[in-house]
Amino acid sequence: MDTVLIYVIIGVAIVLGAVGYGVSLLRGRGRTLERQAPPARPGLPAEDLDRRPPAGPTDTVEAPEAPGAPAEVQVEEPTAPTAPEPTLERPESARGRLQRLRARLARSNSSIGQGLLALLSRGKLDEEAWEEVEDTLISSDLGVEATMELVDSLRTRVKVDGTTDEATVRGWLREDLLALVQPDMDRRIASSRVGDRPAVILVVGVNGTGKTTTVGKLARVLVAEDREVLLGAADTFRAAAADQLETWGARVGVATVRSDKDNADPAAVAFDAVKAGIEEEVDVVIIDTAGRLHNKVGLMDELGKVKRVIEKQSEIDEVLLVLDATTGQNGLQQTKVFSEAVDVTGIVLTKLDGTAKGGIVVAVQRQLGVPVKLVGLGEGPDDLAPFDPEAFVDAIVM
Numbered sequence: 001m002d003t004v005l006i007y008v009i010i011g012v013a014i015v016l017g018a019v020g021y022g023v024s025l026l027r028g029r030g031r032t033l034e035r036q037a038p039p040a041r042p043g044l045p046a047e048d049l050d051r052r053p054p055a056g057p058t059d060t061v062e063a064p065e066a067p068g069a070p071a072e073v074q075v076e077e078p079t080a081p082t083a084p085e086p087t088l089e090r091p092e093s094a095r096g097r098l099q100r101l102r103a104r105l106a107r108s109n110s111s112i113g114q115g116l117l118a119l120l121s122r123g124k125l126d127e128e129a130w131e132e133v134e135d136t137l138i139s140s141d142l143g144v145e146a147t148m149e150l151v152d153s154l155r156t157r158v159k160v161d162g163t164t165d166e167a168t169v170r171g172w173l174r175e176d177l178l179a180l181v182q183p184d185m186d187r188r189i190a191s192s193r194v195g196d197r198p199a200v201i202l203v204v205g206v207n208g209t210g211k212t213t214t215v216g217k218l219a220r221v222l223v224a225e226d227r228e229v230l231l232g233a234a235d236t237f238r239a240a241a242a243d244q245l246e247t248w249g250a251r252v253g254v255a256t257v258r259s260d261k262d263n264a265d266p267a268a269v270a271f272d273a274v275k276a277g278i279e280e281e282v283d284v285v286i287i288d289t290a291g292r293l294h295n296k297v298g299l300m301d302e303l304g305k306v307k308r309v310i311e312k313q314s315e316i317d318e319v320l321l322v323l324d325a326t327t328g329q330n331g332l333q334q335t336k337v338f339s340e341a342v343d344v345t346g347i348v349l350t351k352l353d354g355t356a357k358g359g360i361v362v363a364v365q366r367q368l369g370v371p372v373k374l375v376g377l378g379e380g381p382d383d384l385a386p387f388d389p390e391a392f393v394d395a396i397v398m
């Protein structure tokens with residue numbers, strides 16, 4: 001009986017040993033298969049090819065010749081999976097943007113210019129004709145005061161010179177319009193470090209005017225000028241605004257300081273953004289704010305707090321007010337409240353591509369006493385241009 005038991009134990013031991021060996025073989029094979037699987041290659045768009053390091057020759061290992069085996073077997077060494085390289089866009093440089101967008105400007109404003117030239121070049125300019133000139137200018141949102149100035153100047157010139165030659169009239173119109181646009185205003189944007197801190201730009205305006213988009217586009221303008229930029233998502237009212245801003249920034253390698261909480265305190269986000277900008281020694285911090293503020297008191301309170309909190313660490317170098325050109329004179333009324341809450345230093349006039357009322361440039365500068373510094377001429381990422389009075393007037397009268 002004992003002998004039988006011993007044989008059984010020996011038999012079980014042999015079977016277990018064989019099973020264990022088999023399992024270890026399978027495991028080892030599994031590992032080999034994993035290692036050999038080719039790593040997924042991250043796809044890189046064509047324009048990014050120049051950023052890749054030059055590819056080295058493929059490592060090939062010659063297998064020892066085995067009887068009956070093919071002459072040469074190439075075994076590809078598995079390459080370590082590489083993290084996908086961020087593909088950064090190269091924004092268009094600021095110079096020449098308005099020239100590129102001139103056609104859009106001309107398309108929206110040509111009715112003013114052509115209408116005026118047609119009227120002014122008429123043989124005889126009677127009272128009725130001058131009234132039509134006035135109406136055309138007022139309907140372009142130029143404002144009554146500026147319209148009167150322009151018409152008075154043109155009437156005097158026509159009277160003194162006695163000509164209605166089209167080229168001459170065009171020249172006068174160009175000169176007078178340019179004077180109204182005030183070409184001498186300083187339209188530079190504060191975007192360089194001031195001493196040992198970054199420049200700070202606060203962007204304000206009614207909701208839907210294009211603030212977040214403008215902050216994103218402005219970051220691109222500044223990146224193209226080789227500035228190091230940091231964004232602050234202090235529009236905590238609209239949940240998607242921070243994501244939107246972050247996406248704009250990521251496209252050109254610009255970081256965004258934001259809060260993960262909905263309805264976080266915008267002043268706290270603005271504070272953190274400026275703090276990070278100082279620590280990281282960037283050139284400029286741009287802060288987006290919310291526009292949906294129910295009343296004047298709410299607006300004053302919130303923007304006032306954002307401003308005060310930022311100023312605990314740094315001066316604010318630029319307050320850009322974003323205004324939708326298609327809202328015309330009504331939009332202007334709304335913006336007055338903003339200029340009372342913070343000292344606006346420049347205007348961004350968006351959606352100028354969608355209106356035939358380019359006169360709003362003159363009206364807004366007169367009303368707020370600050371220059372239009374940037375104009376939005378489309379939804380494309382590089383459709384924001386520094387405002388150039390001459391190019392603007394040329395697009396109207398040419």
Ligand SMILES: Nc1nc2c(ncn2[C@@H]2O[C@H](COP(=O)(O)OP(=O)(O)OP(=O)(O)O)[C@@H](O)[C@H]2O)c(=O)[nH]1
Pocket residue numbers: 206207208209210211212213214235238241290291292350351352353354375376377378379383
């Ligand atoms: N055609 C045109 N559309 C523009 C321009 N600028 C902005 N937009 C569009 O305007 C819309 C509103 O832009 P946002 O940047 O979201 O507006 P916002 O002021 O940040 O809005 P809130 O966050 O709600 O305050 C978007 O569809 C933009 O693409 C422009 O210059 N031309």
